[in-house]
Amino acid sequence: MELIDHGAAQALAEGRHGDPFAVLGWHEGPGGGRIVALVPDADRVWALGAREVELQRVRDGVFAGLWSAGRYRLRAQNATATWDFEDPYRFGPVLGEIDEYLIGEGTHRQLWHALGAHVIVHEGVRGVHFAVWAPSAQRVSVVGGFNNWDGRRHQMRKRGATGVWEIFVPGIQAGEAYKYEILGAEGTLLPVKADPLGFGAEHAPATSSVVRELGLHPWGDGAWMTKREAQQNIHTPISIYEVHLGSWRRVWEDGGRPLSYFELASQLIDYVVDMGFTHIELLPITEHPFDGSWGYQPIGLYAPTIRHGRPEEFAALVDAAHRRGVGVILDWVPGHFPTDDHGLRRFDGTALYEHADPKEGFHQDWNTLIYNYGRREVSNYLLANALFWLEEYHLDGLRVDAVASMLYRDYSRSAGEWVPNKFGGRENLEAIEFLKAMNAQAYGGAKGIVTIAEESTAFPGVSRPVDRGGLGFGFKWNMGWMNDSLRYFARDPIYRRFHHNELTFASSYTYSENFILPISHDEVVHGKGSMINKMPGDEAEKFANLRAFYAFQWAHPGKKLLFMGQEFAQWREWAHAEALDWGLLDEPRHAGVQRLVRDLNRLYRARPALHWGDCEPSGFSWIEADDSETSVYVFERRAPGAAPVVIAANLTPVERTMRIGLPQGGEWLEILNTDSAHYGGANWGNLGYISAEEIPWSRRAFSAEVYLPPLAVVMFAPD
Template sequence: MNTELSLSSIQSLLDGNLADPGSLLGPHPISYCGNEATAIRVFQPNAQSMWVVDSNSGSKRPMRRVHPEGIFEAICDETPENQYRVEMIDKAGETVQTTDPYSVPSIFSDFDRYLLGEGRHHDMYERLGAQLRTVDGVVGVNFSVWAPNARAVQVVGEFNSWDGRHTVMQRIPDLGIWELFVPGAKVGQRYKFRIQTEEGRWIDKCDPLAFASELPPLTANIISDISSYTWSDDDWMQQRAEFDPMHAPMNVYEVHLGSWQKGPGRTHGWLSYRDLAARLVDYCHRMNFTHIELMPISEHPFSGSWGYQSVGYFAPTSRHGSPDDFMFFVDHLHQNGIGILIDWVPAHFPKDDHGLRRFDGSALYEHADPRQGEHPDWGTMIFNYGRNEVKNFLISNALFWLDKYHIDGLRVDAVASMLYLDYSRENGEWVPNRYGGRENLEAIDFFREFNDAVHTNHPGVVTAAEESTAWPGVSRSTKDGGLGFDYKWNMGWMNDTLRYMRNEPIHRQFHQNELTFSMIYAFTENFMLPLSHDEVVHGKGSLISQMPGDMWQKFANLRLLYSYMWTHPGKKLLFMGGELAQWNEWNDDDGPQWELLDFATHRGIQQLVADLNKLVVENPALHHFDFSGDGFEWIDCQNAQDSTLVYIRKGTADHAPILVCSNFTPVPREDYRIGVPESGYWKEVFNSDSEAYGGSNVGNYPGCETTGVGHHGRDDSILVTLPPLGTSIFRLEQ
């Protein structure tokens, strides 16, 4: 047919690999019969006939078919300036009127383009991905994706029967972003991006910014509206803005949602977010936990990765429901006074074909060099933190969870693996930085920008680093040269303490320093004390199975461990099942052994954890100065022969001091004299050997009066009985 289109460009369009479909389709100025005119072209293989409809007057102009595959064209005397629609009679005989996708202006403003180019568009989730959009009264979805090295990109889905030939995306110059408005695309429909690599190969990829995905093992994304949920946690959010992470109590319950509790008749027993919300609120209230921490909630293809190998960074896993369901989960916990942290994993991503690896056929999110781009331990890819677009993707993802889902904190996994270029590598297997060192300078900059962005945009939100080395300043301000985290997991305390507790009591006198060493560095960082899932997997056994001795001693040792942990400076974190003294090592199929609560010994451990949580919350001396030497004072740390520890926890002058006395042997210590900082009555407020916890009830109830005898370098003292493998805690009564 007579047209200005070339056969080669038409063929590229029909093949679906035209990099600039807007150069053919949509409105184009032309010279027609010596006059200026506009050619409007549409590719619609399902149309029998088509018209251009003036949006203002409603007048119609027929379009002629210029190619038998479904390319239509109309010559208009005047440029319609996007004020038109197209109408077609499809092959089923139905009349459909819609917007011409190639006449729609870009969703990206000049400012968006500037921020994206700078790598500082921290709310890029408002532009990229699948955004609901209404153009000229027509409802649809604006799709966009970053794929700078692709030859062509199509968006395919249920809205076009997975045929992307007439939904070829338009490249935005200089940004490497491809974009297309698809009229009629609806919430709930599935989609993917079909990308042609530089080599001409077609690959299907998930949307990196998708808000929802199919239930694994299916992998398509789902168009979602995440702006329709009505939140009811205004009071919590206002209070959170004033939250003081340095001085507030924080008792965290680490949870794997897929295995915490199961439901009969459900896929793999997975409970819905709404069911889990009700159950977790009740349980956290009973156990006096202030926060929960969820193992990674973002969509992941392999359940056995526990979420640590994510593909859908902006999508809560569909295993438990929709985005709205997860919003309800967060909302319900907030309304009941419980904060929510989530594990966030910028350290690596999996090699699944539909994920980020070689996203547009090139090493886009990762380094091309495997010495920089692959983790030898985990078989996963490492993000290229030095690339602006990648850093922007990760930081905007972090802010997304805080903005759209009201998350209260982010615990960053595997920070050490990001900080060191030679992490788990031999000589010759890593690339030094520009100064010849092993430090990952790009990752350092990333952490500082990430923490500054979180704390600037969301006051009261906390960040915590799982960092297992002596890297300085992890929880120090970026202004002071630190990485900017609020907390650092104290992996040294965890390893030393568990190693000490595994010793038979008779040998503990030779390992006293393993308990006391933590106080040498306790205030160099803002530490959180973790007994996390990592300590009860991969052959380590459960916590109680790691305790030595007969059955009675195992339970007593576990009670002693928890008492020492809850009174040691630092915020607290315990993985689910630890509060039950479960025997089995955790796995994601079975979860906690709730049936053990039929036994009084296990109920005793559960009650002990609940009471320790309450003790920390109600006594500022046990939480106000967790990160300062002002909150701790040794009474006696040198009695290695008896394996005892005695120390004071302190708050401000208005807070009653707490005296902690622990005996790490099964021998009761009667008439044990302890020097105290103040005279008066010291009430026993906790005893891990109480019958209520399954102990032998050796203790000092209701308390002890000072004797006027100096001891431990103090003017006064009390005589106490230290319970076997137990802790007695006293509070000075004013």
């Protein structure tokens, strides 16, 4: 009796059988049940159970023998060893019909529960279930140290029309490195691939995925999660400290390594709390092979980078922030992915995640590939990833990188280098629908979160809800304000009078979106200079200008964002491979800028007038917007039932005494003066208060004579 077709045995031995589970394991056949086992480096193999049967060697690595129904294990022997093990091909499927249906439909909201590598107990045995989407592959195997990276050993089961392959590998556990070996659509063996849904990865330059268990961290942030919705909206103070974890601080006593997630949970969070920021925003911590991409070219979209520790340790960092009342926002990159061979590029031998046409699928600016948002499985992969970070790691928001590059098919392309949409236009209709779906699902699935768009064009309705025709983001970076204000402050003050509108123009569109005012990492790299070095004048004037800029930013409508190191006026540009220059805080002027940022955060949070109307037109009005000759600006911030705040900025190196309009009479306290000696200034001011007289001025019923120090911003509030 033939125990196995010899053609099938040869295909199994050569690793090119399209359906190994149809042959391997136990099957009923003519003459009774039989076992077929694939053990490439064995000379002899036995089946062990109620009895012991030696299997016949059919060809190299393939063994077969009769076996009546019943559980069994295998024993293998070669010239150097004998070993017992569970046969992965005796186990049934793990994925259920609902998983198959949702994956095929592209609507599996918790895709990471189905795909990836999961430590489970299956049919009474502990091991790891692997599942991956590769619809055009002829064969997929999981490989790792547990099988000597031999793709013949664990050839996977294809789950029908979904294109998903799965296998349960008994006996292995968390910490195992693995990849997928794929025989492509044309029968070509591809470069081994990392898991698109891997929850961990090896340290670069190694590129394997690593089996990691989710849910190991015991969360203690219930109080924060309950009140989060009330602390993350357009009327609350949101002041964000943007951080690159690898270069915020380093441990020079240990070879200059970056801090671990555990170390960051104390050192970084202590610092942020002391500085008064409400949130931290992390440059992408999704796993990425190249340090110099700063995380913006991720390959492990479901894995916190191992550079700082394991997934449960990243969860501990988020938990520590929440316990101290600090929100955590992640820079999220669904706009493109790198071309590394072990990544998503031509994952199953076809343009699976990307477009086949480089006019649609290749980013010329970054030499990266563009996701095919119109493919339901790709869209599902990304949508589920957004929910993954919000649900599994309790993140409070996602800042979506490079949204403009997603919205337009002709982004950074010349005529003839792009493909119009079905209506002949330049908008990427599929990406637009993807972003709407992402925002709708994120806000619908994770109570109290925020999403933020880095969008540099005038695309309408970015922060308008989806059901009102918008993209559905909670906030948008105000790139126009950033560019105009930085350009103004970089000018020699003698010329600022000719460019007065660079600080007033933003008020014409301030409330067209829910804006965040960003001074991000992008502004202090690639030759742009640090914030302090953007400022004109001698050293004292540079510091005065910078203090005035920060006060203007915190007073202007819009939530706040500042990249690390700029809060103490670091001289050099940011470098991702080096720590910040913390030693500068020994110098009074640098420490003064840090004290100013701390006090600005304190005022911003304590004074409703400074935050309630960040996104409400009734929260802001100009008092003096047209005094270009003196380069003086005066405006008012308001909130219902709260004291107003009047801000006066003198942006020339000339001291001025002048009358300004005020909304009410009585004494007004000087609540902040950037020229204070406390901040490193010359300590000129109004001796702590001014008195408003009933003299109409600048459309206000009251006014007062005020002293405005050179290159300074002064804030007043009624006593």
